[in-house]
Amino acid sequence: MSTVLAPWDQATVAALNAHQQDITKHPYTCPRRGDIPHVYHWGDFGVLIAAADGWVCESCGYRQNWAHKP
Secondary structure (H helix, E strand, O other): OOOEEEOOOOHHHHHHHHHOOOOOOOOOOOOOOOOHHHHHOOOOEEEEEEEEEEEEEEOOOOOOOOOOOO
């Protein structure tokens, strides 16, 4: 995937999240997850979620606006 800066349209967000859910691929994970112990909430391993304004880690609040693995 080429580098595309957020904000992303709904089709791009849906495609990025579909890629995250594909069990044959390793999901994009928060680059800070090894440094911040609270990222490991019950059942939460720091998988980034695509939103209109970029990738978001729901555990620690990390944000990144590139449409490729951080």
